[in-house]
Amino acid sequence: MSGNTAHAAATTFRKGNGRIDRAPYDLDTVLDIAVATFNERGYEATAISVLAERLGTSKSALYYHVSGKEELLRRALDRALDGLEAVVEASAAVPGTAADRLEYVLRGAVRVLVGELPYVTLLLRVRGNTDVERDAIRRRREFDHRVSELVDAAHAEGSLRADLDSGTTSRLLFGMINSIVEWYRPGGPLDAEALADATVSVALDGLRAR
CATH class of the missing domain: 1.10.357.10 (Tetracycline Repressor, domain 2)
Structure with missing residues (x-):
């Protein structure tokens, strides 16, 4: 694998969750975890940072999927x-x-x-x-x-x-x-x-x- 190819693969792998050691999340998975958290903590009490932590990702990676928790x-x-x-x-x-x-x-x-x-x-x-x-x-x-x-x-x-x-x-x-x-x-x-x-x-x- 060339250096450019390896860099492209790593970038693609990061796109879903911002970490190269985890498989990328799809929107359905993000939504499932968000709903479980809203039910547990309440929507108002759930910050986007809490959802990112539950997903094991960053807020910026979460924004790749949705505009914010209101969209979720x-x-x-x-x-x-x-x-x-x-x-x-x-x-x-x-x-x-x-x-x-x-x-x-x-x-x-x-x-x-x-x-x-x-x-x-x-x-x-x-x-x-x-x-x-x-x-x-x-x-x-x-x-x-x-x-x-x-x-x-x-x-x-x-x-x-x-x-x-x-x-x-x-x-x-x-x-x-x-x-x-x-x-x-x-x-x-x-x-x-x-x-x-x-x-x-x-x-x-x-x-x-x-």
Whole structure:
């Protein structure tokens, strides 16, 4: 290897993390570590230097991937919200009753939660302190609203019990699904499908009109 070639290889190797003794990080890895740190320490309390230390790199190397921690937050929240919104969009093509579409959304939401657990956890913890957080809250409320519309439609068609109003039903459903982030641990006895089955059974079996 010539001197120029060796220098080029070392430069390329440094590009990902600023150190020649470590393999370069890709954006997904940076994002995973950032989300874990935000969940552990809180977004406001996490400086970019903390993220660089967790990655074993320098701040300048981290800026190679993103403009700053706000971009990391935006990408993380988008990842959670994009998955949830895709489930609602797909539910429109589900045949059957509004209750069937509601079941589809509940199952899909559980799958997204399990598949993107740290990201959904972060989404549920944002408080609207930044423009990025406020936009995420707006999108989350829109998701909630669309699910509430499904509950309303299911009540109107007689698929769900008439003695429970739509608002109460929606809040109970959201509360049940959102609480999963507090206790679910990957690798346990329940995988995503089993958890979706259990959620639908508990959430809807008592709500369906007989």
